[in-house]
Amino acid sequence: MNDIIDAMKALNSFSQGDPASESEISEAESELGLSFADDYKAYLTAFGSMDAYGIELTGLIDDEELHVVSATKEAWSFHNHVPHTFYLLEDAAYDGILVWQDSSGSVYQSTPTDLPTKTYPSLLEYVTRKA
DSSP: OHHHHHHHHTSTTOEEOOOOOHHHHHHHHHHHTSOOOHHHHHHHHHHSSEEETTEEEOBSOSOTTTBHHHHHHHHHHHSTTSOTTOEEEEEOSSTTOEEEEOTTOOEEEEOSSSOOEEEESSHHHHHHHHO
């Protein structure tokens, strides 16, 4: 899991939040009724939240718009065709496109009217290709 941490640290204009504890991660998973992928857990444990040039991931942060639990629940409400086994990674901030991840680590993209489409096999691929 060090690959995802190193890749994030190498991003242009990288900044991080406060690392999340295992209990905070477990509580967030419980609130959503799902499991986070291992690479997302590694990210949360290392940084809690992060943003860099062109990337602003959800995490465990005081900002409701970026807190994975509140952001996911809100996104589910207007992307009601997205399985509740997916959690929100990022709001692409154009055309209603949202980026999701499932517990296997696959990354998906959806619009308010279209089913999610798998775009990357992992968070590492998403971060490195988007940067």
